[in-house]
Amino acid sequence: MSELQERAAELDAADPLAGKRDAFVLDDTVYLDGNSLGALPRSVPGRVADVIAREWGELRIRSWTESGWWTAPERIGDRAAPLIGAAPGQVVVGDSTSVNVLKAVVGAIRLAGEGRDELLVDESTFPTDGYIATSAARLTGCTLRPLAPADIPAAAGPRTAAALVNHVDYRSGRLHDLPGITAALHAAGALAVWDLCHSAGALPVGLDEHGVDLAVGCTYKFLNGGPGSPAYLYVRRDHQPRFDSPLPGWNSHQDPFGMRPDYEPADGAVRGRVGTPDILSMLALEAALEVWDGVDITTVRAKSLALTDLFLEATAGLGLEPLTPSAHAERGSQVALRCPDAGKVMGELISRGVVGDFREPDVLRFGFTPLYTSFTDVCRAARVLGEVLNDRS
Numbered sequence: 001m002s003e004l005q006e007r008a009a010e011l012d013a014a015d016p017l018a019g020k021r022d023a024f025v026l027d028d029t030v031y032l033d034g035n036s037l038g039a040l041p042r043s044v045p046g047r048v049a050d051v052i053a054r055e056w057g058e059l060r061i062r063s064w065t066e067s068g069w070w071t072a073p074e075r076i077g078d079r080a081a082p083l084i085g086a087a088p089g090q091v092v093v094g095d096s097t098s099v100n101v102l103k104a105v106v107g108a109i110r111l112a113g114e115g116r117d118e119l120l121v122d123e124s125t126f127p128t129d130g131y132i133a134t135s136a137a138r139l140t141g142c143t144l145r146p147l148a149p150a151d152i153p154a155a156a157g158p159r160t161a162a163a164l165v166n167h168v169d170y171r172s173g174r175l176h177d178l179p180g181i182t183a184a185l186h187a188a189g190a191l192a193v194w195d196l197c198h199s200a201g202a203l204p205v206g207l208d209e210h211g212v213d214l215a216v217g218c219t220y221k222f223l224n225g226g227p228g229s230p231a232y233l234y235v236r237r238d239h240q241p242r243f244d245s246p247l248p249g250w251n252s253h254q255d256p257f258g259m260r261p262d263y264e265p266a267d268g269a270v271r272g273r274v275g276t277p278d279i280l281s282m283l284a285l286e287a288a289l290e291v292w293d294g295v296d297i298t299t300v301r302a303k304s305l306a307l308t309d310l311f312l313e314a315t316a317g318l319g320l321e322p323l324t325p326s327a328h329a330e331r332g333s334q335v336a337l338r339c340p341d342a343g344k345v346m347g348e349l350i351s352r353g354v355v356g357d358f359r360e361p362d363v364l365r366f367g368f369t370p371l372y373t374s375f376t377d378v379c380r381a382a383r384v385l386g387e388v389l390n391d392r393s
């Protein structure tokens with residue numbers, strides 16, 4: 001056993017989250033793609049089977065009330081809220097992240113009020129956020145200014161309505177300074193909208209603590225909600241009375257079953273809803289969130305950093321350039337390595353039982369989900385990567 005393997009075995013033996021691995025359906029592949037699609041929690045199949053057979057099959061329409069389907073978006077929002085540092089009543093689950101980006105950004109610009117006609121956006125953002133920010137700017141008459149997140153504090157000024165920023169960059173795994181950027185935007189009188197897709201479930205976010213205005217995120221990565229599971233929208237409590245959604249569907253009406261022609265928004269997080277929720281995915285997510293019972297997100301963060309530290313150390317001699325910062329304060333829960341022929345290298349890794357992914361143009365991405373990734377997995381992934389590179393050279 002190498003020194004690294006011995007250390008990994010010791011870290012696994014001392015890991016307070018080690019027992020959580022059994023809560024997931026896993027095999028002997030090393031699964032390092034939970035930053036794209038989280039593994040299946042064992043609590044999900046039985047729950048989904050019951051929703052289909054009993055709630056839908058037997059109760060049918062009665063389930064909207066008797067099985068709590070109608071209120072699932074806000075109930076599950078409250079269930080997810082502690083993971084992103086939000087008190088109850090501010091998070092609603094539904095729609096995709098893309099759709100929630102539109103609600104949040106247009107909502108933020110409307111909250112910023114007259115005379116503010118500039119929207120800042122993270123220039124390295126995940127594409128969907130950029131496309132939707134562009135459309136949101138057109139819809140509201142704002143000018144869009146793409147910037148590096150680190151330049152946002154200096155750029156925010158009296159014309160700035162809001163900024164849309166990714167908490168963790170999907171490609172590099174860089175963690176951006178949510179408290180600092182949010183405070184700088186507030187000092188300029190602007191609002192902060194954060195995309196939490198790559199941070200929720202991997203590290204403490206602290207939405208309430210840092211006064212974030214609006215936030216969105218998906219639930220199929222570190223929250224393990226399943227393919228296409230619904231996203232969420234956070235609207236800070238004091239903004240809710242003035243939150244003016246660009247998608248005011250009947251589900252966010254004060255009296256949805258009044259079927260009235262005039263729109264009167266509901267109070268609270270419900271105001272972020274649009275149309276009929278996707279109940280099967282939503283209730284699968286609710287079951288998936290059970291694995292978080294008793295889990296402290298600071299423990300998750302400590303393990304995440306230890307996993308990525310070990311992987312960076314174990315791959316340091318392979319001649320690949322890490323895009324992921326070495327400073328803990330700047331790192332999410334993935335490691336991105338620049339690699340010639342990255343697509344082919346990843347294909348080879350997958351065929352040898354190590355699943356990460358490849359992002360254009362030359363990035364190998366490895367996501368570390370602390371609830372089910374072991375330190376021994378990290379060692380094996382680094383060893384197999386070394387073998388693949390060696391065989392290709």
Ligand SMILES: Cc1ncc(COP(=O)(O)O)c(C=O)c1O
Nearest residue numbers: 096097098126128170195197218
């Ligand atoms: C940062 C970020 N935003 C948004 C999305 C996509 O959102 P949607 O679920 O709408 O496809 C992703 C991943 O797909 C992402 O990584």
Ligand SMILES: Nc1c(O)cccc1C(=O)C[C@H](N)C(=O)O
Nearest residue numbers: 035036037126170171197228359
């Ligand atoms: N949402 C995805 C999908 O529907 C298919 C494949 C991948 C995804 C992803 O989530 C990609 C991911 N957001 C990324 O960071 O690249």
